[in-house]
Amino acid sequence: IRDGISYVNRDMCTGCGKCVEVCPRDLIMLLPESQKVFILCSSHDKGAVVRKICQVGCIGCRRCLRACAYDAIEFEGNLARIIVDKCTNCGACAQVCPTGAIVDLAPRHAKVEIDPGMCDGCGACKEICPAGAISGDLGDKHEVDATKCLGCGACISACPKGAIAYVGNRKTGAAAQAGADDVA
Template sequence: MTQFLAPILTLTGLGLLFALVLTFASKKFALVQDPRIREVMEKLPGANCGSCGMAGCARFAEALAKGEAALDNCKVCSEEAASEIAGILGFELSLSEKKVVSLRCHGGKKAGDKFIYQGLKDCQAAAQLLGGQKLCSYACLGFANCQRACPFGAIRMSAEGLPVIDIELCTGCGKCVQACPRDLLVLIPRRGKVYVGCSSRDPAKVVARVCEVGCIVCKKCEQACPVEAIKVVENLAVIDYDKCTSCGECIKACPRKIIFGRK
């Protein structure tokens, strides 16, 4: 029996020694987390959408606490939450203007097809096949990449095969903008109530041949605007939101009904 006692005591002693060493090391080299990180995390929306450029809200909270990120990088954060986070971190709140997504194509079934596409139902894939199935090289391909990219369910596809944006759900994160191979989704100021639903830069004769509703460069919108907030630039009506008062005169003047207003 005594022949086993020495090894048992030795192993026990070693175990206690290692435990003491590990305990000491854990306290000596412990990483102390800034307590503000947890507080900031509780105020962030927790969507983990990545629009801030970080891997998720936890990483963004850490970067904020370290001064490595700007608060307005989070497009989802409400002004109330942003104000509370600024208070936690002890800096003055300065937020950029909130934006919302706008669709620059309303052709859908009114924009003609040049062939019957039977490939993968994906806009990127369709765009790589002869530039897509639409006659208009600026037209929405309608395969819902933007809808799938939206982390907030703010986009649905209509019967026309066009994205419909719910501005109440849209946070302006820009994920759908990145997903569109034709750059048809753009971020505009949320205060802007009027937008042009076309992106074609083609001459009027070409637009009239390939789409029933595309901008035909008639300039009636430009002539109707009382504050000169809309100009035709490179065959397309463009709105200056610093001037636009959302009066709606350009909407009434457009013969193709391609300028829209929203609440």
């Protein structure tokens, strides 16, 4: 425990789950090692109360809920909870969290680019982008602002033409999303 928050030493953890069983406040849970985005503080208290006891407590603002393009966040009272089966580790929720309650340990993927020869200007990518990194009018070619792009791949999955790919990776559409972890 550091500063009132339980931490697990990953080098010593065997994944046995005993800490989960014995925690009297039900504050510890096991997550798959592949889960890189998670919530640090498990307090269910309201904003002002949680901030008094935990510097990284969730204040229930729901910004993460609005930022998640995958419906991978739900709220239990005032506390955000990441639905691991739906989470893609894109980090959009952590990017907007004002308290740092959501941590993103995933190495960021490469940025994306839109092939202007394939883009039909449908706007599906712009609509789903959690960072607002895609611009363009309906029917016109769209562009990505690399300074805003999170590299989450939401636009790649949404593009019906397969016109979006990670920079340096010519795979597009579902193939690019499946291989996203291979991109540096």
